[in-house]
Amino acid sequence: MRNKAPDSQSAKTRSTAQMQAGNPPLNPGDEAARGTPGTGDDICPECHGKGRLDGSPCPNCGGSGTITRAIGGA
Secondary structure, rough: OOHHHHHHOHHHHHHHHHHHHHHOOOOOOOOOOOOOOEEEEEEEEOOOOEEEEOOOEEEOOOOOOOEEEOOOOO
């Protein structure tokens, strides 16, 4: 006997909601999501780690002063 497949729309909604809750959006300067293996934090090259440009939050790092970069290489 086969099990009824879950409604694909509700599965998509759940996945999107879970992703939004667990992963903050990437800033333009980020190369990957924070916590991704093979990445690390670096000082934002636009605001030099201050988090602000001309009195406003830095658009590159979102005001944090840091960006996520890929490290290592092969």
